[in-house]
Amino acid sequence: MDIELVSPSDWAKQQIKAVQDYALVGARAVANVFTGPRYFADIIQQADLIGVGSLPIVVLTGFFTGGALAQNSGVTLQRFGSLNLIGQLVSLGMVRELGPVITGLMVAGRNASGMASELGSMVVTEQIDAMRALGTDPMKKLVTPRMVSTVFMLFFLTIISDAFGIFGGGVASALFFGVNMHQYWSSAWQILQHQDVIMGLLKPLFFGFIISSIGCYYGMSARGGTQGVGRATTQAVVASSILIITVDFFITRVSMSIFGS
């Protein structure tokens, strides 16, 4: 197999151009929200695919993540005789951090790949060119509805994931540490402050944008037939997952600076 060597300056130019193209896709998708035509039917269809379709995996991962968190925390808390704090720990962990991130990563794995492969296939079979030739802007028809639906649905999926995570933590606490469920729920509920909920629900808005814009960007820039579509799909999942975790770090930092710990 021939290996093509690329000069560092060319490589840097390619990377900068990729960032520029991605920024343009993201900016145009957002700008299209405020200009017509608006494709409500496509938004509903995508909301169903992204939101309802992702519900089972979000419920399952939320429940078991909360359960695992409770088991790990319980061992340490038991050692210090503070098992009554387990509800608070699971609740804060799920709402502020794990709920949004786990949901974001699951939806990224399922939908960023789906968007990249679907749009990538449309690119390589000239369906995107055909759409432009038929007088329809693919950014408005395909990208913006996916972005709006992902941001909207990820917000609610995160709430569901949080709820099932806390529930999973409660089940694990009761089963493995004999914690009273009523006590668990009271402490889990009472510890939550407005800033925790705001921080936890701010994240899916950013993550939804990242998943949809990355998925659509890699799909729309797919080149080179089916192999290119496969490459775009992999890159979309990898890039969106890394960006979610990176952006999570910064949102957490900024939120903590604003609201305090």
Added chain:
Amino acid sequence: MVAPPVIAEQAAAIQSDRVVTVDFEDVSIAFEDQLVLDSISFRLERGATKAIFGVAGSGKSTILKLALGLLRPDSGRIVVLGEDVTAMTEDRLFELRRRVGIVFQESALFDSLTVRENVAFRLIEEGHTSEEEIEERVREALSFVELEHTMDLYPSQLSGGMRRRVAIARTIITHPEVLLYDSPTGGLDPVTSNTIIELVVKQRDLYKVSSLLVTHRLQDAFTMATHYFDRAENKMKPLPPHARTEVPFSFLILRDGHVIFDGDLKELRETRDEYIREYIS
């Protein structure tokens, strides 16, 4: 023998009204530092069909995408139906594309839509045509390609030839003034290819549509240059020998990014260029 009425009428119209519908002026484009088209110029007159030939990668399909504004040239000017495509924004290009249709190499039908929805796509998206009218125009377009019975099928349920014909129906539903065909017969058997060519000739001779046609198949181009569509008999027929020069059909041959031939069948047969002679032999 008198030339068939439709051809004589068309030739007269073209003689009296040589309006240029597509005009390439010194157009160049490169992909990843490789110059694909190097300062090419040609014109397509109203009602005429021009077949574009060249080896794979010579920029034939690129010409069609440039004409439609799907690609932007690095230099040069492209005027389509009096509008400078190279200076237009994407929004203005959407308007122009209502008057210019394209049939893609692999049909490019939308997989998730039925034949009816594919053909009606533009009308549905524009949103100012009633459902009854859309239905009527879809039937009209599909009957032109003789595929009315496929309305509720999905593209995956159609053969390659049927998909090309549906793509033609989708393109002609708004009665464009210019049609761009990208290898409409590529990969098809001779009988199906002939059906497609007959549709192209029908568009040319009945509706006076100007066309650019990319093809690898010389026999298709020769068929178009030597046949006309008989309205009365509703089929393509060979031209009488003396009428051949009156067919609004020409050839454009590309080599190494340059136009090496632009002329009609008679000029092509008389050329002394060795490469072209070998190409057409």
